[in-house]
Amino acid sequence: MLLLFERPIDGLGFALDYERGLQVLGQSRNLQLRARAGLHVGEVLTWRNSDAAVRLGSKPLEVEGLAKPMAARLMSMARPGQILLSAVAEPLAHRAARELGERGQHLIWKPLGRWRFKGVPESQYIFEVGEPGIAPLRAPPNTPKAWRDTPLWRRPAALAAEVALLAAVGVGVWFVTRPQPAIAFNQRDWVVVADLRNLTGQSVLDDSLEQAFRISLEQSRYVNVLSDLKARDTLSRMKRSPETALDRAIASEIALRDGARAVILPTVSEVGGRVRVSAEVIDPHSQTTVYTETADGAGIESTLASIDEVTATLRGRLGEAVASIEKDSAPLPQVTTDNLDALRAYALAQKAYGNGKFSDALKFYSRATDLDPRFALAWLGQTRVQVSSMQSPRGVDPLRQAQKLRQRLPTREGLYLDAWVAEFDAPSAALDRWIELATLYPDFWPGNGNAAAGLNWQNRLQEALxxxxxxxxxxxxxxxVGFDVLGRVRLGLGQYEQAAGAFDQATSRGFRNSLRRRADVEAAQRRYANAGRLLATIPKSDVYAHLDRISLAIDQGRWPEAQRQASDALKLLNDQDGFDARSFLLPAAVADWLAGNRQAALSKASRAAQAALSALDTSTGGDSVGDAGLALSSAMFALRIGDRALSSTVIQLLSKHSQLMQHPTLSEQMAVLRAEELRLAGKPREALTILLPLITGHERYQTRVALMEAYVAAQDTRKALEQLTWLKQRRGLAYIEQGCGQCVQALNVADSNLAVLREAELLKAAGNAEGASQAAANFDRLWPVEVLNDYFKVRRSSLGLASN
Incomplete structure (x- = not known):
């Protein structure tokens, strides 16, 4: 296969994925499948044959250029499973390896020395790249078309002559013949080449002269030339025809959008009877010329020689010329708008959003739509900010504005908008939309981010990774933000070290919201002092950090501290009527319950459920899944503390929202609530019939709690103990599980400790006194007897085991 890619890293990513896919395919069929891959960078010419020619046997698309046989030679010499790169492709791919994510950090890059290819006069330096355990990572064998260029000093027959030559010539020869040092590719900047201005009147030369100029310029050691394909793609985002001429102004805007450092404007003109070729280096910010190089020749046939002369001189001075242009080459977001100022405002909004500064982001997104009212993704950005700020109902109006502009969007951005609409109008179908978008466009980051977040919400953590x-x-x-989502997934999987690294990356890049989740990593490992120090660095005005402070206090058996943190959070939300104001009632209820105030706990849980149900009846969308989850979680908690009336009300009222309840998370929670009612009614076997199909590997933490209690009621101690082991081991999930925000975090964390008490009770009932004593001692270390409320003191004392 001959495959063309925009950039070397894209080709490398494909080759790695292809080799992995072959491995999986081969293993499923008990075969060993391998591929060879060769990667080279260079200019190629493509053209389409006519339909008549294709019918006679021609290829639909012809590809020609020196890069083609070079890549073919690399591929043919590779070992099975090996990826070989030329000296041009290797540094470009190596510097971009981070774009492959975590996998790119583990690649091995191996130089294989110089090789000679049949038909190529100069020897070529070759590299191998691959994943440990998959790639051969050793030099390929010599073949008639490719062989190792062995130096003279390694050839025994020439060794004596070599020594004599070195003695005769000495150090002087080394100074004369040493190669000039090359500038590392990772120091090269990108430039945009504008369309060649042909002022000679010989329009037939336009394409050939422009192609000659680009090919010659691309040999520069100082810059990379933005491809024509990439420039045309940017034109489409500017709402311009792909055939738009790249003059000084248009090329400068493309440079600003794509982060190129400079624009090069070539011109061919006739001056005094001679043909002049000139090239201007232009600052895209001011569109002023910072450097010009010219060459004159006699007659139109001199233009190719003049182009070589101009580009040769230009290549030598590009480093100096480009360095004189202000370094401000961060690319602008690749979204559709024809207003450059609106795009700049959008870029500032994206930066603010990425740093968790949602109020600033909203201001800049609004500014972008003021400058360009038809800027659909800026309207959608406002929706995203409101959702992230837990003010989803306020995101409805900008979402509808974006919907009106659906026809202006290219396919990818249109699918992105459709997925956001599904979040509000059909939540149960939204995740499928995000996965589809991320699969169709793997380099479209919002699709990947939202697919990961949606899968994480449903505890499908391995799929989210x-x-x-x-x-x-x-x-x-x-x-x-992407590192924050990755950290959540890692923490849910119990990969504490990797989760900490991801949250640290998010924090170092400006997303300070990750600090509290970094504290959760420490708390889940019971490193409470570290968790407390991290949470202490977060301002008290950050209401969300109170969720983690409540859970941390509960984890340590400090009920008054948990109640105080809950009270402080509710005071911050006192004048609000959004989702946070009702979701924070549930962790506050858990704190009251553990402190021994059952009545206050039941009151808060009931208020949370009633407020959530009321919001479902009046809301325009956005918080519907969270509100339904809050109502179900509150009813589940009320059952826990002996109230069954709230459960009946919630089940009855949610049954009216049949489409919403198709959401996988909500349908699971509803099933657990019904199973708990059956268990409490003395029907544990029927409860197990409902619960067991929910154990899919991505079930919710409270589902396992309910399953454990159902096994206890069914007198199946062995399986109940298996559930308790799971609950004790999955503390990362207990801390980070999503749903109604993190409204069940406090209850999950409490249950991770109560599992130890339940273990002691079951082991004692089974006659395992030694095991029960050890479990009781473990529980006492978590929650000493003196901090327990009356209910738990009775349970602890009933074990009849001395406390430590």
Whole structure:
């Protein structure tokens, strides 16, 4: 296969994925499948044959250029499973390896020395790249068409002559013949080449002269030339025809959008009977010329020689010329608007959003739509800010504005808008939209990010992981948020070290919201002092950090501290009527319950459920899944503390929202609530019939709690103990599980400790006194007897085991 890619890293990513896919395919069929791959960078010419020619046997698309046989030679010499790169492709791919996410950090890059290819006069330096355990990572064998260029000093027959030559010539020869040092590719800047201005009147030369200029310029050691394909793609986002001429102004805007450092404007003209070729280096910010190079020749046939002369001189001075232009080459977001100022405002909004500064982001998104009212993604950005700020109802109006502009969007951005509409109008179908978008466009970061977040919400953590990793690409302007999502997934999987690294990356890139989740990593490992120090750095005005402070206090058995943190959070939300104001009632209720105030706990849980149900009846969308989840979680908690009336009310009222309840998370919670009612009614076997199909590997934490209690009621101690082991081991999930925000975090964390008490009770009932004593001692270390409320003191004392 001959495959063309926009950039070397895209080709490398494909080759790695292809080799992995072959491995999986081969293993499923008990075969060993391998591929060879060769990667080279260079200019090629493509043209389409006519339909008549294709019918006679021609290829639909012809590809020609020196890059083609070079890549073919690399591929043919590779070992099975090996990826070989030329000296041109290797540094470009190596410097961009971080874009492959976590996988790119583990690649091995191996130089294989100089090789000679049949038909190529100069020897070529070859590299191998691959994943440990998959790639051969050793030099390929010599073949008639490719062989190792062995130096003379390694050839025994020439060794004596070599020594004599070195003695005769000495150090002087080394100074004369040493190669000039090359500038590393990772120091090269990008430039945009504008369309060649042909002022000679010989229009037939336009394409050939422009192609000659680009090919010659691309040999520069100082710059990379933005491809014509990439420039045309940017034109489409500018709402301009792909055939638009790239003059000084248009090329400068493309440079600003794509982060190119300079524009080069070539011109061919006739001056005094001679043909002049000139090239201007232009600052895209001011569109002023900072350097010009010219060459004159006699007659139109001199133009190719003049182009070589101009580009040769230009290549030598490009480093100096480009360095004189202010370094401000961060690319603007690749979204559709024809207003450059609106795009700049959008870029500032993206930066603010990525740093968790939602009020600033909303201001800049609003500014972008003021400058360009038809800027659909800026309207959608306002929706996203409101959702992230837990003010989803306020995001409805800008979402509808974006919907009106659906026809202006290219396919990818249109699918992105459709997925956001599904979040509000059909939540149960939204995740499928995000996964589809991320699969169709793997380098579209919002698709990856939202697919990862949606899968994480449903506890489908292993499925979320590849999307989350991909979303941390440095090309993603919201990579900080991407690392936060990756950290959540890692923490849910219990991968504490990797979760900490991801949250640290998010924080270092400006997303300060990750600090509280970084504290959760420490708390889940019972490193309470570290968690407390991290939370202490977060301002008291940050209401969300109170969720983690409540859970941390509960984890340590400090009920008054948990109640105080809950009270402080509710005071911050006192004048609000959004989702936060009702969701924070549930962790406050858990704190009251553990402190021994059952009546206050039941009151708060009831208020949370009633407020959530009321919001469902009046809301225009956005918070519907969260509100339904809050009502179900509150009813579940009320059952826990002995009230069954709230459960009946919630089940009855939610049954009216049949479409909403198709959401996988909500349908699971509803099933658990019904199973708990059956268990409490003395029907544990019927409860197990409902609960067991929910154990899919991505079930919710409270589902396992309910399953454990159902096994206890069914007198199946062995299986109940298995559930308790799961609950004790999945503390990362207990801390980070999503749903109604993190409204069940406090209850999950409490249950991770109560599992130890339940274990002691079951082991004692089974006659395992030694095991029960050890479990009781473990529980006492978590929650000493003196901090327990009356209910738990009775349970602890009934074990009849001395406390430590």
């Amino acid at each position: 590849p999307f989350a990793i991909r979303n941390t690409s440095p090309r993603n302007d919201l990579a900080a």
